[in-house]
Amino acid sequence: LEPWHKTGCGFYHDATAWSICLVDYDWSNPKHRENICNYHPDYLVTADCWPFFLYKDEHYDPENPVKGLFKNMLLMKVRDQLAFESPV
Numbered sequence: 001l002e003p004w005h006k007t008g009c010g011f012y013h014d015a016t017a018w019s020i021c022l023v024d025y026d027w028s029n030p031k032h033r034e035n036i037c038n039y040h041p042d043y044l045v046t047a048d049c050w051p052f053f054l055y056k057d058e059h060y061d062p063e064n065p066v067k068g069l070f071k072n073m074l075l076m077k078v079r080d081q082l083a084f085e086s087p088v
Contacts (some may be wrong), residue, residue: 011037011045019053023060 035043056068
C-alpha cells in the first residue's frame with residue numbers, strides 16, 4: 001500500500017475491511033462483501049451503523065448494543081496515550 005493512494009484501502013483491503021465492517025453484516029460472507037463494495041442500497045454504510053473495531057474484543061451484542069462500545073483495546077491504548085502521556 002502506498003500512503004498517498006486510496007486504492008486498496010478501507011473496504012477494498014481485507015485487513016481493514018474486516019475491522020470497519022458494520023456489525024449488521026458479516027464480512028466473511030462474499031455476498032455481503034460484494035454488496036458493500038458495490039454500494040447496494042440494502043448494504044449502505046451510514047453514520048448510524050457501528051463498525052466492529054469499536055467494540056471490546058470486536059464482539060457486538062445485538063441485545064445490548066452499547067455493551068463494550070468504545071472499549072476496544074486499540075481505542076483504549078490511544079485514549080491512554082492522549083490522556084496521560086500528551087503534553088499539557
